[in-house]
Amino acid sequence: MQKIVPNISVDCVIFGFDFKQLNVLLVERKLQDEKTGETLIDDWTLTGYHIFEDEDFDTAAARILKGLSGLDNIYLEQFYAFGKVSRVDSPKDNIWLKHQHEGFSSRIVTVGYYSLIDNSTVTLQLQERNVKWFSITDLPELGFDHQEILNKALEKLRSKLRSEPIGFELLPEKFTLSQLQKLYEAILGTTYDRRNFRKKVLQMKYIIPLNEKQKAVKHKPAQLFIFSRDVYERTKRERFDFSI
Amino acid sequence: MQKIVPNISVDCVIFGFDFKQLNVLLVERKLQDEKTGETLIDDWTLTGYHIFEDEDFDTAAARILKGLSGLDNIYLEQFYAFGKVSRVDSPKDNIWLKHQHEGFSSRIVTVGYYSLIDNSTVTLQLQERNVKWFSITDLPELGFDHQEILNKALEKLRSKLRSEPIGFELLPEKFTLSQLQKLYEAILGTTYDRRNFRKKVLQMKYIIPLNEKQKAVKHKPAQLFIFSRDVYERTKRERFDFSI
DNA sequence: TGTTAGTGTGTGAAATTTACACATTGTAAA
DNA sequence: TTTACAATGTGTAAATTTCACACACTAACA
Known part of the structure; x- marks a missing residue:
């Protein structure tokens, strides 16, 4: 078992295209009170995880993506690092992190990668978590600061698409x-x-x-x-x- | 005294333009053996420092820049995060880090910012360190992985310059x-x-x-x-x- | 008053961008 | 088998942008 770096994570914004819309893959974040059954949290997040101590950013991003898709050699591009002190700060986020109790640090910095895959073929999954494609024009409520991360990813993707031939990564x-x-x-x-x-x-x-x-x-x-x-x-x- | 985050730093690539060349500001890294007087290290680095525990990336970058120039409101753009496990690995780098003994972590991740300033007016300085402008076409040996960081900064600057009006930041x-x-x-x-x-x-x-x-x-x-x-x-x- | 160094200006050819409408092809349903 | 459907495939003319290219002007200084 490798040791994680407690204050650094990598988040992947996974884009797919179904010949109609640009989609993004999200994971459901759901938590119910063990006693009352009350729904404490029910929203969606990007996929991310802490990096390991002996792991590069790129490797971590590829690992996360592979865990979700089983695929190697997917297009991955680092687009921005998010380091605001208050970036994970809402009551929901705190409940969630406490519930995970994996020894996370209070101040977590994340490096954003976006990934482009042809989603006409692959179906992705994560054990025991609900995973779903959402059109970027019709997004649910996002946890943490993931709306901000997604916005930045989109902005960078658009800018890159204007000047480099990366669109093909989304097509067969x-x-x-x-x-x-x-x-x-x-x-x-x-x-x-x-x-x-x-x-x-x-x-x-x-x-x-x-x-x-x-x-x-x-x-x-x-x-x-x-x-x-x-x-x-x-x-x-x-x-x-x-x-x- | 604020506590630093031991494994995260911000490095600033400070660009200036003298109406002829694009220049970058470097800080001399010099170390002599206390007994023999032998020169152990003599090269140059970008300016960077660890972030503080209650500090955003952007704030840290602005702080570093202010320490060097006394200036606020300088154009700053985050361009890439560097997280290779082996990024600071050479014998020289290790000697230097040991000599600093500020409790740095062995694995330091850094977030790169570039900054554009009109260097026809300002002169920059850092207490007790030698600071100098170098033309990007005539660079000295750089410490750590700063050559790689500089290359990436240049690449991103070029790309941004092609599509956005940022050049004026370098002119009066x-x-x-x-x-x-x-x-x-x-x-x-x-x-x-x-x-x-x-x-x-x-x-x-x-x-x-x-x-x-x-x-x-x-x-x-x-x-x-x-x-x-x-x-x-x-x-x-x-x-x-x-x-x- | 001449030399120097850099500013300021126009034209024609070629390439690129833009706006725009109708016939074609295979599938599926009648 | 015929017809409706849904999307493909194609050309031209006008406007705009790009590109190549050379000479006169102005202030400072010697």
């Missing part, structure tokens, strides 16, 4: 241009003209058309594409928004 | 377009055509020309401009690089 290997467009629209909260989007994407040589079409759809099947990181790395050029 | 309030151009060139490592740069900047309404010219220069004095964050916030539009 083979995807259609409409799926890609919906992904960008869902995350950035805009809409694009289909023809213009298509024109733009098709001139990117690292988005490669396949001789293959969608199957089992009840309409005209669309052409499938893959993203080549290889071609991307070789051909990318530093664009300068110059948004000063 | 009134600046010329050439100064602005050199700033961008120094940080991003490119060059721009003067006419095109000027054209681009002048169509940004939040860069406002003054009825005032440079003084005490031995050539044709240039017009001065100010940046209006106010106008920027009102008129900015989300540009979409779409660099997928």
Whole structure:
């Protein structure tokens, strides 16, 4: 059994895309009074855990994600560290932490990672806890300061999506241009003209058309594409928004 | 006297611009053997310190910066948290930490902030330590993992500079377009055509020309401009690089 | 009064962005 | 088998942005 670092944790914001919405994975936090049966806490949190003494941040994040999904090699990006003294301070949070009595420190600092997974295939679970996908446009009440953490994760994800090809991590290997467009629209909260989007994407040589079409759809099947990181790395050029 | 958190620190990467180069402020780390006088350590580090028990990350970063400059309200941005188990591991680092004997933990995690200041005016100092500006193109040997931290800071600064108007933090309030151009060139490592740069900047309404010219220069004095964050916030539009 | 060093300005070609409408394809239901 | 449905796939013209490029101007100083 490894020793945990009592005052440092890692929280994972796990994003998934179902071809319609951007979703985030949350774990239910439920606590009932042992005697009266009264519901003391019933809300949702991100998944996180303390780091071990001999463990890097990245490793801890990957461990947490693996515990939930069984998957390795998932896209993970550290986006912010949260260190406010008062970040875990509500009565509910204190009841919960006391109940866990794992020797947590009173002042816990957390490092946020977001992770992008194709949630059309995987189903995630955590032993004995209720785990569920929520659309980012329709979130339940969140425990701790996890609403703030999620907001920051979204902000950083959006910013990164604007300048780097990370959206593909949320799609299956083979995807259609409409799926890609919906992904960008869902995350950035805009809409694009289909023809213009298509024109733009098709001139990117690292988005490669396949001789293959969608199957089992009840309409005209669309052409499938893959993203080549290889071609991307070789051909990318530093664009300068110059948004000063 | 406040108690420090033994395993968490904040490190500040302090950037300055002298109208030619992007510079970073470093503190000399020098240690001589008390008996033999032999130089055990002689290199440079970023400025950092442990956080206090009742202190937020942001507050700690501001405190460190204030200790060095006497200044408040300096631009500070958290850019990454460093948590590798082996991040402070070299013989030199261990000698240094032992010598400090302030009860530091063996595993120290640090949160990186970068700060942008106009170094044409301020001179910084730290009591009893040698403090110096270094061009980022000509750095000395750095202690701990500070080279890695600096690299990350630069990467994040560059990325942010491409999409947000933070460059002005490195300039005096009134600046010329050439100064602005050199700033961008120094940080991003490119060059721009003067006419095109000027054209681009002048169509940004939040860069406002003054009825005032440079003084005490031995050539044709240039017009001065100010940046209006106010106008920027009102008129900015989300540009979409779409660099997928 | 000439030299120096950096400022300030315009145009045309090429590339990119934007707005916009209709025919096509496969599935499923009538 | 026919029809309705739902989503795919495609082109053009106008507007805007990007890019390359050279010479006259001004203050200070010698």
